[in-house]
Amino acid sequence: MKNRTGITAIMVASVFGMTCLGCLSGDGAKIIKVSAKRFEYSPQQITLKKGTPVVFQFTTEDRTHGFNVPSMNLRADIVPGKITELKLTPQQTGEFDFFCDIFCGSGHEGMNGKIIVTE
Amino acid sequence: MNKEIDRREFLKLTSIGGVVFISGLSGQPALSLPFGKTKDFFFVQLSDTHWGFEGAKINPDAKGTLIKAVKEVNSLEQKPDFIVFTGDLTQTTDETNLRKARMKEFKQIVGELDTKVVHFMPGEHDASLDRGETYKDFFGETHYTFDHKGVHFITIDNVSDPTGSIGEEQLEWLKTDLAQQKPDSNIVVLTHRPLFDLYPQWDWATRDGAKAIDLLMPFQNVTVFYGHIHQENHHMTGHIAHHSAKSLMLPMPLAGSTPKRQPIPWSTSEPYKGMGFRNVLSQSKLDQYQLSEYPIKEDAIV
Ligand SMILES: [Cu+2]
Ligand SMILES: [Fe+2]
Numbered sequence: 001m002k003n004r005t006g007i008t009a010i011m012v013a014s015v016f017g018m019t020c021l022g023c024l025s026g027d028g029a030k031i032i033k034v035s036a037k038r039f040e041y042s043p044q045q046i047t048l049k050k051g052t053p054v055v056f057q058f059t060t061e062d063r064t065h066g067f068n069v070p071s072m073n074l075r076a077d078i079v080p081g082k083i084t085e086l087k088l089t090p091q092q093t094g095e096f097d098f099f100c101d102i103f104c105g106s107g108h109e110g111m112n113g114k115i116i117v118t119e
Numbered sequence: 120m121n122k123e124i125d126r127r128e129f130l131k132l133t134s135i136g137g138v139v140f141i142s143g144l145s146g147q148p149a150l151s152l153p154f155g156k157t158k159d160f161f162f163v164q165l166s167d168t169h170w171g172f173e174g175a176k177i178n179p180d181a182k183g184t185l186i187k188a189v190k191e192v193n194s195l196e197q198k199p200d201f202i203v204f205t206g207d208l209t210q211t212t213d214e215t216n217l218r219k220a221r222m223k224e225f226k227q228i229v230g231e232l233d234t235k236v237v238h239f240m241p242g243e244h245d246a247s248l249d250r251g252e253t254y255k256d257f258f259g260e261t262h263y264t265f266d267h268k269g270v271h272f273i274t275i276d277n278v279s280d281p282t283g284s285i286g287e288e289q290l291e292w293l294k295t296d297l298a299q300q301k302p303d304s305n306i307v308v309l310t311h312r313p314l315f316d317l318y319p320q321w322d323w324a325t326r327d328g329a330k331a332i333d334l335l336m337p338f339q340n341v342t343v344f345y346g347h348i349h350q351e352n353h354h355m356t357g358h359i360a361h362h363s364a365k366s367l368m369l370p371m372p373l374a375g376s377t378p379k380r381q382p383i384p385w386s387t388s389e390p391y392k393g394m395g396f397r398n399v400l401s402q403s404k405l406d407q408y409q410l411s412e413y414p415i416k417e418d419a420i421v
């Protein structure tokens with residue numbers, strides 16, 4: 001299991017490696033890694049720049065979680081053993097709450113965070 | 120209960136501190152309406168009892184609130200024909216044995232209700248971690264229908280799927296069931312999560328709830344009673360009224376009124392504030408429902 005995850009990670013990294021080293025995705029967007037576990041995200045606060053494209057890469061340390069930002073119309077399932085990607089180019093400045101929308105146990109209601117978009 | 124409901128008694132009850140709310144299209148004040156003579160009945164809605172919850176700052180009487188509510192329902196002068204629990208009967212746990220113990224205790228406590236017809240449904244705390252398996256062992260099916268004095272009740276399960284969805288299979292079932300109803304049938308939907316987008320930022324929604332509302336829309340007399348948000352809320356989607364009930368464990372703040380979705384702390388000056396249950400009067404002649412809200416009283420000594 002551990003091995004497989006490792007391989008997936010390497011494969012993803014090498015795909016990105018072709019056009020950009022390290023922090024940028026294939027189309028030049030900044031990669032933001034978000035890891036989920038019961039009952040928190042890491043990081044809990046994500047600061048982005050308006051108009052700058054990013055790619056979220058979600059992983060989970062335990063079970064399936066959700067990532068939902070209703071005010072941005074953005075959501076994803078975060079499934080074990082997989083990196084889930086979501087693209088975003090924020091169009092508006094402000095604070096946007098995200099939360100887990102797949103029930104994950106006693107503490108689920110407190111699993112949330114914030115995206116802050118600055119000029 | 121084929122006798123006319125005593126209007127004075129009802130007035131007295133509602134004036135004790137209950138809120139009266141009328142669903143349906145009428146803008147008339149609730150108590151100016153005449154009571155129908157036949158087929159009228161009461162049912163009580165209790166919700167979000169979260170049996171097993173612990174948190175002295177939120178509810179120092181976590182083991183007593185439900186018991187008090189049972190006593191108060193038993194002492195209602197307007198006797199309900201049946202009782203519904205709209206989900207989150209128990210607080211969730213990862214341990215199956217503890218879940219079973221909580222469900223067993225819950226069942227014992229509500230077994231003390233004088234009203235013997237009780238309809239249950241799960242909330243995400245009961246059913247989302249094991250897709251309703253343990254729940255079904257104790258309480259039976261998670262979605263079903265029943266008819267009572269000319270009203271067709273439909274219980275919709277939007278929690279056994281941990282994404283908070285009804286699912287295509289159940290929507291098909293709903294469609295088939297509704298196909299047997301007339302456009303003017305009296306339909307009451309009982310469910311846990313709001314079917315409409317009340318406040319998705321706090322997960323106060325059902326992912327495919329709009330599909331259920333679409334199926335219900337052709338029917339003229341539809342009312343939805345639900346739980347999950349731990350407070351009263353009255354909302355219309357077109358002509359369909361949605362009423363949420365208070366919790367019997369932990370009250371929640373108004374949507375978006377606090378930075379985090381967290382329960383309201385216990386008030387020592389107003390114990391049990393924000394908790395309670397409701398008695399619903401179904402009036403056949405008016406196709407309307409009158410809701411009376413009851414608080415939990417401290418002196419309901421058990
Ligand atoms: Cu709930
Ligand atoms: Fe609840």
